[in-house]
Every structure is written in structure tokens, then in C-alpha cells.
Amino acid sequence: MNPLRSTLLQGVAFAVLATLCWASNFISPYVLQGYSIQDFMLVRFMMAGLIGVCVLPFYRAQLRALRPRQWLTGMGLGVVGYLGYSSCIAGGVIYGGPLLIAAFIGAVPVLQALLGNATQRSLRWGQLAVPVTxxxxxxxxxNLNLLNESASGPTQLGLGLAFSFGAVLLWLSFSAVNQAAMVHLHTQxxxxxxxxxxxxxxxxxxxLTPLAWGANLLRLPSLGVTTPDALHLYGWAALIALLSSVIGAGAWNVASRRLPMVLSGQLIALESLFASLLGLAFHGRLPSMAETLGLVLILIGTVYAVRVILAPTRLASEQPATP
Known part of the structure; x- marks a missing residue:
């Protein structure tokens, strides 16, 4: 197999793993057990940070290869792409339902494909027309199905849209900065x-915990931190922290080294698909015809984008070697 094609396929596999893990973000509002979403998010990211502190000593040699400015950039990206993005995801699910925010995340490939191709110009614009369409x-x-069938009031739907837009903007910012930072990052x-x-x-x-406590957004102090429901909350927080913030983030960073930004942007659409399926499962219902059509089109567009990106490397591998 052509080495470049093999590298791209590895990148696609890691990106799929990352999007599957990141889809666990969308179930956060369904596992609160009477506690607030603020309780869950703060506990979850404190657990993720603790995992990072425990694991980092095993990579001391890697850490020494990073400059102090890169340390700050990496930690800042965690605030934006982990805490900020996941909080917007949770808000979108709470106020807009399980598919509204997933549908907006499905728009990320459209924007990122244009952004990635504008900066790297790895494809002709015409090649992106079909998958983007x-x-x-x-x-x-x-979205048409959601707007036609939504039972929520305009204020609640407006909040859902605001959180959804916020999630898209934060992800685009995170992805662009992270991709640029990875170029200057030591390979190991x-x-x-x-x-x-x-x-x-x-x-x-x-x-943020003292601020949330002072604003009476936390229920752990009043409901108890050692009750069975609290332990249930901790278990879900640890699981999602491990899946999304550790495994998913690690897989995405590996994929970012192997994929051009224009392709990685297309693969984010799979997060929308996985998140929609998880949300529907927790709601205990099947998707409507319009929702099914939308999810299928998102999957088809993603697969088609992968084929477009891989086509040049496949043709190159089929070319006879010249002396």
C-alpha cells in the first residue's frame, strides 16, 4: 500500500474513534440524577484534569520537548475545546433537544472544509461541491423537522440555537489553533x-467552582456528595471524562498529524451521527423520516469526502514506477 494512503487511512480510523468518544458529551444532561449540569461539568473536568496529572509523569521526556509557551497553549486549548465546547453541547441538548445541537455540529464540516481548503488549498473547490452539498x-x-415539530417555546429554542452556535464557533477556533500548533509540535x-x-x-x-457555588448553581452541597445518586454522577463523569477528554482527544491529536484539515473537518460530521443515535437512545424513540434522511445524508457526505481526499493517493499508488 502507498505510504501516504496508509497514513491517511490511519488518520481516518483515529478520527472515527475520536468522534465516537466525543459523542458521549451529548448524554451529559441525561445522567444528572437530580443534580445540576454545572455539578456534572465541573466534576467531570476536574476528573479529566486529575487523569491528566496522573498520566503526565509517564511522558516527562515528551514534556521536556515542549516550550513553556506551548504548555500554556495546550492548557488554553483544553479550556476552549474541552470545558467551553462541552458546556455549549450540554446547553444545546437541554434547551434544543438531542438533535438540534447534533445537527449544528454536522455543519462544522461545511465550514471547516472551506476554511481548511482556503488555508492549505489541497483540493480544487469543485471537488468539495458534492460532499458539502x-x-x-x-x-x-x-433542522426543518426540528422547527416544525419542536414543542419548546421560542425562548427555549433560542437558547438552544445560541448554545449550538457557540459550540460551532468554539470547535472551529479550537480545531484551527490546535491544527496549527501541531505543525510546530515535536512528533513524539x-x-x-x-x-x-x-x-x-x-x-x-x-x-469556576467557587463562582458556581456563589451563584447557587450547584446542588451537590445541598443534596449530598456521598449519596448513591452522587456516586452515580461521579461514575458517569469519570466515564465521559475518560472517553471524551482523554481517549477522544488523544485519538484526534494522532489523526491531526495524519490528515489535512479539510478532511478532518469532514470527519467531524460523524460526531453528529453518533451523538444523534445516543440522544435518541436516551429518549427511547426512533428518528422520524426527516431525521433519518438527514442522518443518512450526513453519513454519505462524510464517506464521499473521504473518497475525494483518498483518490489522488490511490491513483498515485497505481501509477507504474518510473526508472
Whole structure:
């Protein structure tokens, strides 16, 4: 197999793993057990930060390869891409339902494909027309169904839209900065970079806890921190922290080294698909026809984008070697 094609396929596999793990973000509002979403998010990211602190000593050599400025950048990305993004995801699910925020995340590939190709210009614009159009149609199908059938009031739906837009903006910012930072990152420092992200998110959660407590947003102090429901909350927080902030982030950083930004942006659409399926499962219902059509179109657009990116390397591998 052509080495470049093999590298791209590895990148696709790691990106799929990352999006599957990140989809666990969307179930946070369904596992609160009477506690607030603020309780859950702060506990979750403190746990993620603790995991990062415990794991980082195993990568001391990698850490020494990073400059202090890179330490700060990695931790800052954790605040934006972990704590900020996941909080917007949770708000979108609470106020807009399980598919509204997932549909907006499905729009990220459209924006990131344009941004990635504008900065790297790895494809002709015409090559992106079909996958981007298919993804847009999938997004429209899901949103039309939501707007027609939503039982929530305009204020609640407006909050859902605001959190959804926030999630998209934070992800685009995180992805662009992280992709640029990875270019200057030592090739063996990916694991340490992921640990710094989790530590940054954990430190931000610790800093925000007194503010949330003072604003009466926390229920753990009043409902109890050692009750069976609290232990249930801790278990889910630890699981999602491990899946999303550790495994998912690590897999994405590995994928970022192997994929051009234009392709990694397309693969984010799979997070929308996985998140929609998880949300529907927790709601105990099947998708409507419009939702099914939208999800299928998002999947088709993603697969088509992968084929477009891999086509040049496949043709190159089939070319006879020249003396």
C-alpha cells in the first residue's frame, strides 16, 4: 500500500474513534440524577484534569520537548475545546433537544472544509461541491423537522440555537489553533499535549467552582456528595471524562498529524451521527423520516469526502514506477 494512503487511512480510523468518544458529551444532561449540569461539568473536568496529572509523569521526556509557551497553549486549548465546547453541547441538548445541537455540529464540516481548503488549498473547490452539498442537505432535513415539530417555546429554542452556535464557533477556533500548533509540535509529544489540555480544563473547572457555588448553581452541597445518586454522577463523569477528554482527544491529536484539515473537518460530521443515535437512545424513540434522511445524508457526505481526499493517493499508488 502507498505510504501516504496508509497514513491517511490511519488518520481516518483515529478520527472515527475520536468522534465516537466525543459523542458521549451529548448524554451529559441525561445522567444528572437530580443534580445540576454545572455539578456534572465541573466534576467531570476536574476528573479529566486529575487523569491528566496522573498520566503526565509517564511522558516527562515528551514534556521536556515542549516550550513553556506551548504548555500554556495546550492548557488554553483544553479550556476552549474541552470545558467551553462541552458546556455549549450540554446547553444545546437541554434547551434544543438531542438533535438540534447534533445537527449544528454536522455543519462544522461545511465550514471547516472551506476554511481548511482556503488555508492549505489541497483540493480544487469543485471537488468539495458534492460532499458539502450533501452535508448541507442533511443539515436542512434535520433542522426543518426540528422547527416544525419542536414543542419548546421560542425562548427555549433560542437558547438552544445560541448554545449550538457557540459550540460551532468554539470547535472551529479550537480545531484551527490546535491544527496549527501541531505543525510546530515535536512528533513524539502528542500524549503530553493531550495531558496538558485535560489539565487546563481541570484547572478552569476548579477556578469556576467557587463562582458556581456563589451563584447557587450547584446542588451537590445541598443534596449530598456521598449519596448513591452522587456516586452515580461521579461514575458517569469519570466515564465521559475518560472517553471524551482523554481517549477522544488523544485519538484526534494522532489523526491531526495524519490528515489535512479539510478532511478532518469532514470527519467531524460523524460526531453528529453518533451523538444523534445516543440522544435518541436516551429518549427511547426512533428518528422520524426527516431525521433519518438527514442522518443518512450526513453519513454519505462524510464517506464521499473521504473518497475525494483518498483518490489522488490511490491513483498515485497505481501509477507504474518510473526508472
Amino acid at each position: 450533501v452535508l448541507c442537505l442533511g443539515l436542512v432535513a434535520i 509529544a502528542t500524549a503530553a499535549w493531550t495531558c496538558l489540555m485535560t489539565i487546563g480544563a481541570g484547572l478552569a473547572a476548579v477556578a
